[in-house]
Amino acid sequence: MTTTDAEPAEPSDQKGTERVLVVDDEPGVRRLMSRLLKVRGYVVHDTQDGPSALQYLETADCLVDLVVTDVVMPGMSGIRLAEAIAARWPQVKLLFVTGYADGETLGSIEATSRPVLCKPFAPAVMAATVRAILEGKAPPAPS
Numbered sequence: 001m002t003t004t005d006a007e008p009a010e011p012s013d014q015k016g017t018e019r020v021l022v023v024d025d026e027p028g029v030r031r032l033m034s035r036l037l038k039v040r041g042y043v044v045h046d047t048q049d050g051p052s053a054l055q056y057l058e059t060a061d062c063l064v065d066l067v068v069t070d071v072v073m074p075g076m077s078g079i080r081l082a083e084a085i086a087a088r089w090p091q092v093k094l095l096f097v098t099g100y101a102d103g104e105t106l107g108s109i110e111a112t113s114r115p116v117l118c119k120p121f122a123p124a125v126m127a128a129t130v131r132a133i134l135e136g137k138a139p140p141a142p143s
Contacts, residue, residue: 021068053081071096
């Protein structure tokens with residue numbers, strides 16, 4: 001492989017050491033997002049649904065910095081999870097991810113004033129979005 005065939009170096013501003021909780025009912029998606037964040041240096045835990053995410057937050061040794069949650073999940077939606085987290089741990093930042101880009105879903109998310117990534121998204125887009133949220137900056141605009 002020549003140097004022109006190699007992947008460009010990861011921008012250092014897309015890496016971090018913060019604690020992130022990934023919540024998604026689809027195991028493959030959950031593992032993929034978790035792995036994407038782990039390779040960028042984040043400490044990642046993941047759960048399959050809202051109730052298990054809340055239980056993790058209640059019992060964890062250290063509070064997470066960011067929760068990345070799917071919007072549409074059985075039982076407790078990501079929006080309800082975000083409301084519960086904001087009420088109990090207002091300092092925890094939130095990022096919604098969704099595969100449903102219909103007007104009703106996006107309207108519900110916009111009402112929360114929380115950032116959202118629509119699936120599928122490129123790993124670099126997720127990394128840049130997570131970094132921006134953790135730094136208190138506006139996430140990059142969708143391309």
